[in-house]
Amino acid sequence: MAKISAFKAIRPTRDKVHLVAAKPLYAYKKNVLEAKLEDNRFTFLHIVSSKFSQDASTKPNSLERFNLVSERYNEFIEDGILIQDDEPALYIYRQTHNGHRYTGIICGASIEEYKHDQIKKHEATITSREEMFINYLDIVGYNAEPVLLSHSKSPEIDQLFVNCMQERPEYEFTTTDYYKHEVWVLSKEDTLAFQEAFEDLETLYIADGHHRTASSVGLFDKRKSNGDHFKNEESFLAYLIDENHLDILEFNRLIKNTNNHSKEEFLRLLNDNFFVETIASASKPLSEHELHMYLEGSWYRLQCKDQILKNDHPVKSLDAQILTDYILSPILNIHDLKSNKDISFISGAEPLEKIESKVLSGEYSLAFVLYPVTISQIKKVADNNMIMPPKSTWVEPKLRSGLTIYNINE
Numbered sequence: 001m002a003k004i005s006a007f008k009a010i011r012p013t014r015d016k017v018h019l020v021a022a023k024p025l026y027a028y029k030k031n032v033l034e035a036k037l038e039d040n041r042f043t044f045l046h047i048v049s050s051k052f053s054q055d056a057s058t059k060p061n062s063l064e065r066f067n068l069v070s071e072r073y074n075e076f077i078e079d080g081i082l083i084q085d086d087e088p089a090l091y092i093y094r095q096t097h098n099g100h101r102y103t104g105i106i107c108g109a110s111i112e113e114y115k116h117d118q119i120k121k122h123e124a125t126i127t128s129r130e131e132m133f134i135n136y137l138d139i140v141g142y143n144a145e146p147v148l149l150s151h152s153k154s155p156e157i158d159q160l161f162v163n164c165m166q167e168r169p170e171y172e173f174t175t176t177d178y179y180k181h182e183v184w185v186l187s188k189e190d191t192l193a194f195q196e197a198f199e200d201l202e203t204l205y206i207a208d209g210h211h212r213t214a215s216s217v218g219l220f221d222k223r224k225s226n227g228d229h230f231k232n233e234e235s236f237l238a239y240l241i242d243e244n245h246l247d248i249l250e251f252n253r254l255i256k257n258t259n260n261h262s263k264e265e266f267l268r269l270l271n272d273n274f275f276v277e278t279i280a281s282a283s284k285p286l287s288e289h290e291l292h293m294y295l296e297g298s299w300y301r302l303q304c305k306d307q308i309l310k311n312d313h314p315v316k317s318l319d320a321q322i323l324t325d326y327i328l329s330p331i332l333n334i335h336d337l338k339s340n341k342d343i344s345f346i347s348g349a350e351p352l353e354k355i356e357s358k359v360l361s362g363e364y365s366l367a368f369v370l371y372p373v374t375i376s377q378i379k380k381v382a383d384n385n386m387i388m389p390p391k392s393t394w395v396e397p398k399l400r401s402g403l404t405i406y407n408i409n410e
Helices: 030-039 063-078 111-115 127-140 155-164 188-198 210-225 263-270 319-328 352-360 375-383
Strands: 010-012 082-084 091-097 100-110 147-151 171-174 180-185 204-208 235-242 247-255 274-279 290-295 298-304 343-347 366-369 393-396
Touching: 063 082, 063 127, 100 111, 111 210, 111 235, 127 210, 155 188, 204 210, 204 375, 204 393, 210 235, 247 319, 247 352, 263 274, 290 319, 290 352, 343 352, 352 366
Parallel strands: 147 235
Antiparallel strands: 010 082, 091 100, 091 180, 100 235, 147 204, 171 180, 247 343, 247 366, 247 393, 274 298, 290 298, 290 366
């Protein structure tokens, strides 16, 4: 069963929500971030950005920096920019962009169910990053960006959405990137109805937010061992959405050099395991086991030969793993995708022209464009307790920070 918890969200006042809600810091270019901080005193970025303080002596990810984040967060509450609901509730959040509608429930997801593999993962976390987030949560005391969890289709849940969204939303605003955001605060009766409906689901899957989940679990374990425990620590902030409504895009690869191989030699080496042909212009692969490559101003189609296909294996059958096993590692000497400086990643949401420009500028020597994985492939990996290659998926929707903040210390 999927146990979801209602909570008393700390959230912006209705008149300021469009000013407060923000993308995560990494989503902004430096000049854009600086402009937003200068022009909008209400943006949540003032809380999480290092530029909110005149004290430039604190280092990124230091305890001193986290304390400053906590102080600025408390100032937003004291100034009435953020307020807390009086009663626990669930929250419907709908995001609309370019004809796509993403509708789901913001709630507390169970740490116990994560520990018992009822909330499944498909990505490994980095211990140092996980520990950093644990320290961050311990000091600031809140979750501001929900973990994205997917679930199987439920006609009962679908009908509840229809019923509850007849009312006018508490929030309704459009951001400058043409995303429309709507939030409904559910009544006690509707909250209970959703909780009962989700209990019929056996499993949830982490679609995005593995480090945020692991750090919430780590904080729970840390505080429990110290005898310092709050009820809200038993859950973490999550956004639950029907797996059929997710958009899963590929993560493409940019490579610094050809490992001293000439173009001709490199193409010859590829021919051992791929059918290689030139294509006229930039395009994305049309099917699984087809990779596109950009090298020295030309595009190529690489079709996997049968000899390298392992379709019964959850991970080795993935194109990202095939690329690593038969090109990146043996030919280009790139073995650890997490640490190697010769490889970078660019999401499938970016246009192919951007990939071309990065290669033509000399910043990179070549690029690989992949076919997106499916939700079925992600679930197969998770169900078998395996891990996908790093940067295998770019999942949308990407959620805003600061809309419904989860108070851990409650």
